[in-house]
Amino acid sequence: MAQLQRKHTKVVRNLLLSSVLMFGFGFALVPLYDVFCDITGLNGKVTRTGPAEPMLVDRSRTVSLQLTAVNNEAMPWLFEPMTAEMNIHPGMTGQTAFIARNPTGKTMIAQAVPSVAPAEAAAYVQKINCFCFERQSLEAGQQQEMPLLFVIDPDLPDHISKITLSYTLFDITPQLQASHYAEQPQTGRFML
Amino acid sequence: MGTLEQTVETEVHHGPARGITRWLYTTNHKDIGSMYLWFSLLMFLLGGCMALTIRAELFQPGLQLMEPNFFNQMTTMHGLIMVFGAVMPAFVGLANWMVPMMIGAPDMALPRMNNWSFWILPFAFCMMVATLFMEGGAPNFGWTFYAPLSTTYAPPSVTFFIFAVHMMGISSIMGAINIIATILNLRAPGMTMMKLPLFVWTWLITAFLLIAVMPVLAGVVTMMLMDIHFGTSFFNAAGGGDPVLFQHVFWFFGHPEVYIMILPAFGIVSQIIPTFARKKLFGYASMVYATASIAFLAFIVWAHHMFTVGMPLAGELFFMYATMLIAVPTGVKVFNWVATMFRGSMTFETPMLFALAFVVLFTIGGFSGLMLAIAPADFQYHDTYFVVAHFHYVLVPGAIFSIVAAVYYWLPKWTGNMYNETMGRWHFWLSFIGVNVTFFPMHFVGLAGMPRRIPDYALQFADFNAVASVGAFMFGLSQLLLVYNVVQCIRVKRPATAEVWEGAEGLEWTVPSPAPYHTFAQPPLVK
Numbered sequence: 001m002a003q004l005q006r007k008h009t010k011v012v013r014n015l016l017l018s019s020v021l022m023f024g025f026g027f028a029l030v031p032l033y034d035v036f037c038d039i040t041g042l043n044g045k046v047t048r049t050g051p052a053e054p055m056l057v058d059r060s061r062t063v064s065l066q067l068t069a070v071n072n073e074a075m076p077w078l079f080e081p082m083t084a085e086m087n088i089h090p091g092m093t094g095q096t097a098f099i100a101r102n103p104t105g106k107t108m109i110a111q112a113v114p115s116v117a118p119a120e121a122a123a124y125v126q127k128i129n130c131f132c133f134e135r136q137s138l139e140a141g142q143q144q145e146m147p148l149l150f151v152i153d154p155d156l157p158d159h160i161s162k163i164t165l166s167y168t169l170f171d172i173t174p175q176l177q178a179s180h181y182a183e184q185p186q187t188g189r190f191m192l
Numbered sequence: 193m194g195t196l197e198q199t200v201e202t203e204v205h206h207g208p209a210r211g212i213t214r215w216l217y218t219t220n221h222k223d224i225g226s227m228y229l230w231f232s233l234l235m236f237l238l239g240g241c242m243a244l245t246i247r248a249e250l251f252q253p254g255l256q257l258m259e260p261n262f263f264n265q266m267t268t269m270h271g272l273i274m275v276f277g278a279v280m281p282a283f284v285g286l287a288n289w290m291v292p293m294m295i296g297a298p299d300m301a302l303p304r305m306n307n308w309s310f311w312i313l314p315f316a317f318c319m320m321v322a323t324l325f326m327e328g329g330a331p332n333f334g335w336t337f338y339a340p341l342s343t344t345y346a347p348p349s350v351t352f353f354i355f356a357v358h359m360m361g362i363s364s365i366m367g368a369i370n371i372i373a374t375i376l377n378l379r380a381p382g383m384t385m386m387k388l389p390l391f392v393w394t395w396l397i398t399a400f401l402l403i404a405v406m407p408v409l410a411g412v413v414t415m416m417l418m419d420i421h422f423g424t425s426f427f428n429a430a431g432g433g434d435p436v437l438f439q440h441v442f443w444f445f446g447h448p449e450v451y452i453m454i455l456p457a458f459g460i461v462s463q464i465i466p467t468f469a470r471k472k473l474f475g476y477a478s479m480v481y482a483t484a485s486i487a488f489l490a491f492i493v494w495a496h497h498m499f500t501v502g503m504p505l506a507g508e509l510f511f512m513y514a515t516m517l518i519a520v521p522t523g524v525k526v527f528n529w530v531a532t533m534f535r536g537s538m539t540f541e542t543p544m545l546f547a548l549a550f551v552v553l554f555t556i557g558g559f560s561g562l563m564l565a566i567a568p569a570d571f572q573y574h575d576t577y578f579v580v581a582h583f584h585y586v587l588v589p590g591a592i593f594s595i596v597a598a599v600y601y602w603l604p605k606w607t608g609n610m611y612n613e614t615m616g617r618w619h620f621w622l623s624f625i626g627v628n629v630t631f632f633p634m635h636f637v638g639l640a641g642m643p644r645r646i647p648d649y650a651l652q653f654a655d656f657n658a659v660a661s662v663g664a665f666m667f668g669l670s671q672l673l674l675v676y677n678v679v680q681c682i683r684v685k686r687p688a689t690a691e692v693w694e695g696a697e698g699l700e701w702t703v704p705s706p707a708p709y710h711t712f713a714q715p716p717l718v719k
Contacts, residue, residue: 004377008301011373019365019407026411029441030426033434072430113429119504170430175423 046116048126049133057091058154065152068166069098075171077102077110077138082145090154097145098131098167102138108173109137112146117164124153125163132167207709216311219303220709221288224310226606228285229599231313233675235277236592238321240668242270247630247664249647250657263647264332265324271335272353275453276360277317279587282595283456284309284367287395290602291371293700293707294389296380296716301373309366316359323349334645336446339427339438343419350420354413361410368402371395380699382718386480389698390473393480394459397487401448401455404491409445412438436501443494451490454586455483457554457594458525461547463698464601465529468544469536470695475528482521482528489518499570508567515565519558526555541693542616546597549589549624557585560635575645578638584631588667589624596623596674603681604688608706611681619677622670629663 038047065088067081078101088094102108112132116122127133131146138144152163208214208223218224245266249257258266288306292299300306323330328347331337342350375388375396388396415426415438425431427438458479466473473479495503495511503511529551538544560582564573573579596619604610633656638644642653649657688705699718703711 007377008373011376012302012369015369015372015403018403019369021407022404023407023411026408026441026444027415029408029444030415030437033437033440111430111432113432119502168429172430175425175431 046125052126052128052151055091059089062087064162066164070168072168072170079169090152093151095149097147101143105140107139109135111135111170111172112167115166121160121163124156126151221292221300224306225285225289228281232278232282239270239273242266244668247661251661253654260647265330268331279453279591294392296699296712297378298712300370302370305366309363312359312363316356319352320356323352339435354417357413361406364402364406368399371399380715390462391459394455397483398455401452405445405448412441439498443497447494448490453591457591460594460598461550464543464547465532467693467696469533469538471536474531482524485521499567500574512567543597543601545620546593550593553589576638577634577642580644581631581634589627604692605705607682609681610686610688611677615677619673626663626667630660633660
């Protein structure tokens with residue numbers, strides 16, 4: 001009897017432990033997918049940010065960079081790129097800006113979320129400075145030019161000649177105004 | 193095995209208690225199995241009514257009977273109730289009844305936990321069904337509850353849905369722990385692992401799948417809860433989260449889940465076919481290994497449900513080939529069933545009819561699954577009625593037919609009476625015709641581009657939809673025959689022998705019919 005009880009206890013303990021571990025694993029999938037996307041460059045997320053090493057400019061190639069701006073659902077801001085398309089040599093630092101205007105009567109805070117297509121190109125785009133690194137706050141009626149400074153790695157595979165850089169603008173005013181959330185320091189998950 | 197003998201000596205022999213407390217306090221595996229089965233029958237009929245509501249609306253193009261939001265609530269609740277309320281508890285009920293009897297154990301390993309894991313379910317489903325009467329209505333985001341539909345845009349009742357899923361998850365995990373402990377620790381002397389009946393084997397593997405993925409489901413609904421109420425941004429792009437992440441985590445649970453709903457069905461069919469073919473199961477060991485391979489592959493194919501989210505080519509290819517690989521062990525199984533029947537002395541009683549229909553129709557569902565696995569083709573099939581046809585072919589004539597087959601097969605053992613064979617055949621043929629009339633036309637409207645989960649459709653789909661609706665009512669109403677047959681079998685005295693079926697083998701047929709309240713208090717010796 002006692003021996004059988006011990007066997008049951010062992011099985012139950014191991015299986016309960018596995019369940020708890022798998023519950024943790026479900027949450028671990030969140031950073032795991034991020035890590036996986038970082039390593040493989042899938043999902044079109046640009047992970048190379050900050051100051052760029054000087055690169056050899058490849059003047060024999062020209063890459064066409066298309067810039068698009070999208071407003072998420074009810075976001076009322078006017079949001080558009082200064083130039084819809086620019087041609088640039090790989091290795092050369094490019095500069096452009098997006099224009100945003102808050103037409104409403106109150107101060108609003110926005111977050112732009114970037115995406116690169118084709119996803120394969122994401123690993124070769126380095127953003128030296130981007131308005132998407134930070135939240136953007138505009139007062140009522142205020143208009144602002146939001147700069148974007150980038151460089152395209154000359155190692156960009158030959159078959160890619162056109163890259164689309166898309167930004168979706170989200171209204172995060174309600175979330176920030178809700179309770180304690182605003183006081184929290186900016187977490188890594190905001191940095192895209 | 194001196195320990196087992198001691199167990200027997202200390203056990204007090206008694207019959208069931210009287211009145212309602214028998215069912216509330218019971219720790220008897222047969223009582224709990226019966227409760228699971230009745231509960232699942234109730235849920236099957238409720239989910240079926242919702243399906244008929246859907247089919248009634250889709251009988252003609254245009255909006256006739258309900259507003260689109262209610263239609264969406266029906267599709268969502270139908271899916272959730274059938275998956276978590278009908279199919280899963282039915283298999284757990286069958287496991288409760290049959291696993292101890294098949295391995296020569298006196299009861300489940302953890303009888304009190306067994307009681308608890310059943311009694312959580314009625315509360316979970318009361319909570320879930322209650323959302324239909326709440327302000328804003330029931331969940332309307334589909335049984336897959338993709339974010340942000342289930343977070344940002346969800347009705348307020350979503351919180352009740354989340355807690356209901358938590359409770360079902362706890363119930364399933366406890367059930368799985370119980371089944372594993374029973375199979376590993378309580379086998380009769382001589383019952384080695386490779387002598388286990390296949391139903392027991394498939395359930396053992398299913399239980400491990402449950403332990404592995406139900407916590408992930410609990411995790412994903414917890415993330416939803418946090419996104420909705422605690423300001424996190426797991427699935428909210430504005431806060432740095434990703435809605436596609438939801439789909440990945442959900443289907444990491446979801447794909448093994450569909451095998452949770454089919455592996456025990458494989459086990460049931462592998463019990464029934466040898467009985468009525470009067471031959472030993474062909475390729476027993478390969479059946480066990482095939483089941484284990486399918487369970488393993490279940491964990492590496494999840495993204496084939498989301499080919500169209502914008503995956504890189506490498507991902508699409510990996511998931512496409514991995515998915516196609518599943519056809520190999522499944523093919524082994526179908527081959528073995530056919531080989532078992534080859535040159536057998538077959539008779540066609542109701543359980544065998546349902547089992548045969550399972551083999552044929554499940555294979556059709558498997559083939560449409562292979563078509564869906566082809567990534568480039570899936571872009572056309574995705575979210576059309578072709579998908580609806582596919583998974584209903586594997587779940588209705590797959591999982592449900594196997595459960596019905598199991599009920600007819602073991603009913604004489606449970607009740608001590610033979611069921612009415614003529615009525616059983618009526619039930620089979622009406623179900624068989626009904627299920628095909630319902631779901632076969634859906635392949636065609638799906639390939640022609642009719643999207644799923646929409647209450648209205650273009651005129652050219654009208655005829656096939658009308659046919660499907662007629663079939664659905666035929667199938668749905670013929671399930672009342674199942675209820676009639678079960679009740680008749682309990683009430684009408686037509687004593688069954690201990691062996692019940694001429695070709696039946698296994699420990700469960702060595703105990704009298706009906707099975708006594710306590711069986712195998714003295715463990716049998718398996719040669």
